[in-house]
Amino acid sequence: MLATAAPARDDGRYANSPLKSWFESLRSEFGLCCSDADGSFVADVDWESDHGHYRVRIGEEWAVVPDGAVVTQPNKVGRAMVWRRYIDGHPLVRCFMPGSMM
Numbered sequence: 658m659l660a661t662a663a664p665a666r667d668d669g670r671y672a673n674s675p676l677k678s679w680f681e682s683l684r685s686e687f688g689l690c691c692s693d694a695d696g697s698f699v700a701d702v703d704w705e706s707d708h709g710h711y712r713v714r715i716g717e718e719w720a721v722v723p724d725g726a727v728v729t730q731p732n733k734v735g736r737a738m739v740w741r742r743y744i745d746g747h748p749l750v751r752c753f754m755p756g757s758m759m
Contacts, residue, residue, distance in 0.1 A: 679733055683752065686725030690740045690752035699737040701756065711755065713739050715748035728754040 683690040690696060703714040711722035720741070732738075737756030741748045 676733060683728050683730060683754065685728055685752040687751050690728065690754075696738045696740045696752070698734075699739050699756070701737070704737050704739075704753075704755070706755065711753055713737070713750065713753060715739065715741055715750075718748060720748045720750050722750045722753045726750045726753050728752050730754075732756060 680696070681689070681691055699713055705712060710724070711727065712719050713722055714720075722739075732754050735757045738752075738754045739750055740752040741750055743749065
């Protein structure tokens, strides 16, 4: 089974959402998560933790989440999210917020 990330874009539909300011405040050691990348929800089968370190499947590739990319604020949406960009065609994780895996 291959799950794909669903985009969590703010195209104006969420202007009045009570979570809008919370999303805009999310940051990792690499800066604000939403400043230059849109977040995507990640299915539970597409991320994992091993001894406190994370990796996430983006497309067909597993990407290691740098420790500095982990968002430490409580997750108000419950689902894992990733903010990514690509370098030389490979995903790089800017921010990652673990989900509850329920």
